[in-house]
Amino acid sequence: MPFCLSHSTLDLITLIVVPASHCCNGTLRCHRTPRRLPDTAGRLPVCWKNKARLRRRNLPPGSLGLPLVGQSLGLLRAMRRNTAERWLQDRIDRYGPVSKLSLFGAPMVFVAGPAANKVVFLHEALAPKQQRSLTMVLGRKNILELVGDDHRRVCGALMQFLKPEMLPRYVGKIDGEVRRHFLDRWADRRTVTVLPLMKLLTFDIIATLLFGLGHGAARDALAGDFERMMGGIWAVPVDLPFTAFRRSIRAADRARRLVAGITRERKAALEQGTATRSSDLIACLLSLTDSRGERLLTEEEIIDNSIVSLTAGHDTSAILMTFMVRHLANDPTNLVAMVQGK
Template structure:
């Protein structure tokens, strides 16, 4: 009996695979769905960690052509790339392609955030979030962000001879999120948020096996705990609003005040799910960008000198100790072009998914209803016909952004689905770089330029550097 059961378990995956292959619709792209549940997930994750993910995709293109089927994180998908593919992904009106993520990610981040909503629901919730994240609103938070950066540098950089950049940038960006978006002050609550958040984010790009002790299972448990913490925050801020608190003091309060005007504008679950999404989107992405900027400035003396000159001129025109202003940020044009070129070469988000709501045709192939579309950022970022000499770091590419073809530079997405937090990320990056270059000099402890993706890019050892204070401010 035990031998029969062993043979049954061995043959079951093969049987399921044959059934899936037999039931595939006609006209789907070439490729393989691989083993049930696993598919090509492990291969992709290994390639990302080894920094060979672009090569992994290029090999698929050589083998199957410009469009191919595969299975990732338990669901069938079609890999597409190029300007037309990006336009299909980002310009869809929501009737044929949805922004819905893999079911495994929905279980972690919820099903009522901007990644999952479409049509009128997406416009309604996006409008509520943009009311806080639009430039006109964010102007008043430049000083608060400046204060967070100064506090961070005093605690973790000042007086040190060596620091590790990436974990410190993650600490900084999470503190900024907690302070400006959630209104959570430094202390035990912030520390709990950090611990739970790290557990949650580790499971977003993992094989979705929900068994005890798996990364995915730990992520689900951490997500539940964070959701409960957010609900507690919402109750407290509801009370503060009733007592006359400003609705603009943080994102949660802003969303609660909108809900208070009309309960149909945004629901409690939508607030919770979108707070989770903002935590993920605003944490690793900005930390990655600033970390790679620090590495770049250490490797490129000419770019460093130009950035330093721009910020020294701003610093000299300000009284000692005075916070940066919106007008100061407007003078940091070269620094932001450097940041955009960094995003082109090292996009924090390597790839993403969309869900096909009804059968569509692309490049002569059928993409069936219910399948995922898998797209990768670097496929246009590193395309020589779009960005000449793509491996060369050249901030002048962004002197005239209108010259860049639409849907080719997509670190923030594009079209109606473009990230609403672009301006927040710009302020965060510029304020941080300003204080770093005017207060410190640094050199890299590792000279290699390797990085792995797990899932976001991380340099060797988290980028340890030796620092000396400049004492210019």
């Protein structure tokens, strides 16, 4: 039976949920929710979903709550208040280590305990599968959705761009973006709000490295669509007018069309010899071939995984840099040492 990952002391606990139908026969698929719980709550939450219909027999204690909504709002409120770990512990205290609930439109079972590790990593019937809202926004061919040979093939392709010997080639581009950012956003200002600026800087760097986008209308359009796209990843997947999910889906479609256009341009540039494999992520992925000389990734895989790469590196990098700035601001000794290059 699938469980949730947890240290015995609950110092680190990852929310892993299985549909309440987990006790029935059927193929189980693993769902990884798209955004982080607080650091003490682990990395990416994971859930397990069964295709079989929900049945009433042999279900654990707990309530599924209101249709579609379930306990989603309670979890989101806890995450915004940085009390998600307490929210999880309250469920364990109330219902025990196994309980049913509903998150983001899907019936789940929350299971806590160290035995979860064994089941999650060794159960052969489980395969990764994202929650519906994430798949609809990021695309069905993103690496978080793939299993087996397809996952290994896409992961290997992405690592060609990220391997250590490739990183020195990106330093100049990153340095240029950082210098321009500080001149435009920090110079001659007595006070700055760091986190929004770090998010902007992170986006600019990623857009340059992944898509080769310089400053201009295309990057500005992608930035706006990216912000709207991220706003619906955790929304209940109901595609109705004026909802965050509808806005997210529409923004993701626009972003995907923009990346598709960049992909066609890079393909033509590679054929003409005006672009190289190290130009950006799109060019790198387009240049990879298999043992038969055929392109390693399809265009859909390149687009979806470029969008995932943009999403994966954004918030975490921006938050890390914000805390670095905070540390230096609160520790003048380290700041002086850094400026002097010590």
